[in-house]
Amino acid sequence: MPSSCDPxxxxxxxxxxxxxxxxxxxxQIRDGRTETAPDQQAMINQYIATLGPRGVEELLDGACTLIYMFTQWLRAACTKHDEDVIEHVVPNLVATMRMMPKTFRPEIIPTMSGLVVAAGTGLSPNLWRKQYGEWTEPELTGLEATAFLLAEHINRITDDPDFATRMVADALSRADAD
Incomplete structure (x- = not known):
């Protein structure tokens, strides 16, 4: 039976x-910088301010699409080794989130891990999340960090610091060509 959260x-x-x-x-992290430089943060804030409400929604949907793509890649990699993506990825992700209390307030960890579980079961993370109303401010930081953690996990698995970014860029290029 089709789901309303179908991708x-x-x-x-x-x-x-x-x-x-x-x-x-x-x-930034690869270069050993844990804090965003003030000028870089100002540029990010300025960019987000220019987006407007519709642009911010597009950015949130784009981050959820990344979570879906990263999770689907991890799902395929886990399947090759007879592992379950949820069993393999989510516990490590949650443990990492718990070690980052400034980025992941405890109350958003279930939502962020839920996005990954939704993607791991073939559902759209953004449609799954929209069932629960508007995004909250703490979730916005958590959303970006969740996508980051999945990308970093893929990069570590492949032993290639640019693999996750390149994978998505290649998929976007193929989609544009079609």
Whole structure:
């Protein structure tokens, strides 16, 4: 029976902008910087301010699309090793979230892990989340960080610091060509 959270019904959103933000964070951490430079944060804030409400919604949908894509890649990788993506990824993700209380307030951890579980079971994370109303401010930071953690997990598995970003960029290029 089809689900109202089926990915074919989900808006893709602004995946390019979401990927740019995640890639920026990956490079920042890889360079050993744990804090965002004030000028970089000002540029991010300025960019987000120019988006307007519809643009912000597109960015959120794009981040959820990244979570879906990353989780589907992890699902395929786990299947090759007779592992379950939820069993393999979610406990590590939750443990990492719990170690980051400034980024993941305890009350948003179930929502962020729920996004991954939704994607891992073939549902759209953004449609799954929309059932519960508007995004909250703490969830916005958690959403970006969840996409980041999944991308970093993929990069570690592949031993390639740019694999996750390249995978999505290649998929976007193929979609544009079609």
């Amino acid at each position: 074919e019904h989900a808006p893709v959103g602004d995946v390019d902008a979401a990927l740019m933000m995640i890639d920026s964070r990956l490079k």
